Amino acid sequence: MSTATAVINLDIEGPTISRHLYGHFAEHLGRCIYGGFWVGEDSPIPNEGGIRLDVVQALRDLNIPNLRWPGGCFADEYHWRDGIGPREERPRMVNTHWGDVEENNHFGTHEFMALCELLGAEPYISGNVGSGTVQEMSEWVEYLTRDGDSPMARLRRANGRDEPWRVKFWGIGNETWGCGGNMRAEYAADLSRQYATYCRDHGDNKLYRIASGASNDDYKWTETLMRQISCFGCEATPKNFFQALSVHYYTMAGPWEAKGSSTVFDTDDYYRTIAAAQKLDRVLTGHSTVMDCYDPGRTVGLVLDEWGTWWDVEPGTNPGFLFQQNTLRDALVASTHFDIFHKHAARLSMANIAQTVNVLQAMILTDGDTLVLTPSYHVFEMNKGHQDATSLAVHLRTQDARRQVGDAELDSLSASASVKDGQVLISLTNLDAEEPAEVTLDLRGGLLGEPTARLLTADQLQDHNSADTPGEVSPRPFDALKVVDGGLTVTLPPHSFLTISGLVSGRA
Structure with missing residues (x-):
């Protein structure tokens, strides 16, 4: 991992x-x-x-x-x-x-x-x-x-x-x-x-x-x-x-x-x-x-x-x-x-x-x-x-999250964040096909009050939706967010996309 x-x-x-x-x-x-x-x-x-x-x-x-x-x-x-x-x-x-x-x-x-x-x-x-x-x-x-x-x-x-x-x-x-x-x-x-x-x-x-x-x-x-x-x-x-x-x-x-x-x-x-x-x-x-x-x-x-x-x-x-x-x-x-x-x-x-x-x-x-x-x-x-939200820079510090693909190097984690009307939205993607990724969100200048998350993934990368299985690949609530000092820790399953949202609150 x-x-x-x-x-x-x-x-x-x-x-x-x-x-x-x-x-x-x-x-x-x-x-x-x-x-x-x-x-x-x-x-x-x-x-x-x-x-x-x-x-x-x-x-x-x-x-x-x-x-x-x-x-x-x-x-x-x-x-x-x-x-x-x-x-x-x-x-x-x-x-x-x-x-x-x-x-x-x-x-x-x-x-x-x-x-x-x-x-x-x-x-x-x-x-x-x-x-x-x-x-x-x-x-x-x-x-x-x-x-x-x-x-x-x-x-x-x-x-x-x-x-x-x-x-x-x-x-x-x-x-x-x-x-x-x-x-x-x-x-x-x-x-x-x-x-x-x-x-x-x-x-x-x-x-x-x-x-x-x-x-x-x-x-x-x-x-x-x-x-x-x-x-x-x-x-x-x-x-x-x-x-x-x-x-x-x-x-x-x-x-x-x-x-x-x-x-x-x-x-x-x-x-x-x-x-x-x-x-x-x-x-x-x-x-x-x-x-x-x-x-x-x-x-x-x-x-x-x-x-x-x-x-x-x-x-x-x-x-x-x-x-x-x-x-x-x-x-x-x-x-x-x-x-x-x-x-x-x-x-x-x-x-x-x-x-x-x-x-x-x-x-x-x-x-x-x-x-x-x-x-x-x-x-x-x-x-x-x-x-129409205001972008927030995300600085990723990774270990073992890069892969050589031909003559190119691939980042197996991708992220971005924004804020609008006091509401923060963080998007995280684990691009590793087989291994989970543990990501700690070091939130500075504020905290997220009562954050909620949604996850999009499937058993296989080839899974898709059809008339017979319209919900095969669809978002579901994700409650495995761990509050740590100064932020959150989350473990993303392999090949998954996660969004985390919450209102910004000041630090106590």
């Missing part, structure tokens, strides 16, 4: 952990939209205007802060005018990226905005830079956000919506280095600069423009964007053409060509996965360092708007639908990622799990009228108290 001490200064506050780090992503891909969020108004499944209500309620229980749509790769072949007006009159298209299936455009702009209203989430719209035009995206912004008398405002009213919506977050393209146009960084930077110019603020709706950024550790792409798109110190132009840039990072145990099964894996596969997940810390540090050279005041945000595990699709399913099961291993990747997000809260302004329903590392799996909450869903729920 490894032992560790986690020193937490309860009275020394760090950057705020934006709630938007707990964002989500819904693409027209597989059964994420159709059969996931959208069942149609004639469905026997309870819905409001065609939007599936059990999915809505499950996500509301997470305090979902934002939802990215319509892609992904799909965004750069999506033309928004095809998704407005009477549904029976909307033109159809072929979803060439994902399964080569027909898209009927029944779920479009108005349906998405209705979904966000039901969720209580902010919309994050990705515009079409790859196959669209500057005018097309500019008019979409106007259609959604402009009041008064204008061509797009009149078109919106003709389609049944009088008042404009508030839409702050706009993505300027997606993966312009790949499916969004296979562009060079310099060309993509120029296009982003052009598109951002014509994505205008209408009235008091102020846009947060997110330029399509790098994949993984392509720091040169970030440097090109920061150098060519930003205009710090310029007098004739706004200070920034954009307010953030994106990065995408997926976790897998093997190479892209052989990512492996979501449920059939051994301990070595598990450790390779965790090592890949922990690499995200270095990736975000690298991009932040580049951005600091051009923006030392950190006025430009970094947005990780696609992250999660990516496995081979489940046998017998459409390869283009990216449907995979979700095990305890995926949940521990999520808990590890959130600790990393909290560490980078000063620069990281948003993150979006890929994807919310039935695709990749999903929160929810649906089949007909059945709904299953995945292990990853429970990590989001257990961690939701970190949203």
Whole structure:
């Protein structure tokens, strides 16, 4: 059994952990939209205007802060005018990226905005830079956000919506280095600069423009964007053409060509996965360092708007639908990622799990009228108290808590903490597949009054939830907290995630 001490200064506050780090992503891909969020108004499944209500309620229980749509790769072949007006009159298209299936455009702009209203989430719209035009995206912004008398405002009213919506977050393209146009960084930077110019603020709706950024550790792409798109110190132009840039990072145990099964894996596969997940810390540090050279005041945000595990699709399913099961291993990747997000809260302004329903590392799996909450869903729920909380630095002192995985060294313990309204939330993950870990929480500057804890684990790393066993991997109360002088001691079971909460009280 490894032992560790986690020193937490309860009275020394760090950057705020934006709630938007707990964002989500819904693409027209597989059964994420159709059969996931959208069942149609004639469905026997309870819905409001065609939007599936059990999915809505499950996500509301997470305090979902934002939802990215319509892609992904799909965004750069999506033309928004095809998704407005009477549904029976909307033109159809072929979803060439994902399964080569027909898209009927029944779920479009108005349906998405209705979904966000039901969720209580902010919309994050990705515009079409790859196959669209500057005018097309500019008019979409106007259609959604402009009041008064204008061509797009009149078109919106003709389609049944009088008042404009508030839409702050706009993505300027997606993966312009790949499916969004296979562009060079310099060309993509120029296009982003052009598109951002014509994505205008209408009235008091102020846009947060997110330029399509790098994949993984392509720091040169970030440097090109920061150098060519930003205009710090310029007098004739706004200070920034954009307010953030994106990065995408997926976790897998093997190479892209052989990512492996979501449920059939051994301990070595598990450790390779965790090592890949922990690499995200270095990736975000690298991009932040580049951005600091051009923006030392950190006025430009970094947005990780696609992250999660990516496995081979489940046998017998459409390869283009990216449907995979979700095990305890995926949940521990999520808990590890959130600790990393909290560490980078000063620069990281948003993150979006890929994807919310039935695709990749999903929160929810649906089949007909059945709904299953995945292990990853429970990590989001257990961690939701970190949203908009003030981060607290966690200093881990470990013994025998490191493991060599290939040429990388893996930390088998991960932790983060925050405080909001006097309530502290501490997250701890034991990533060791076989051994428990004893952790002493050295709480300085205060104590936790009547702390409570919840544990997420399972007998096997491969365990997952299904329609037959929906609660196989789910949180349960954990009462094995031992109060010691100056803090708490807890023994975490192997492969487990624990949260501890309590009100801060002063020392006697």
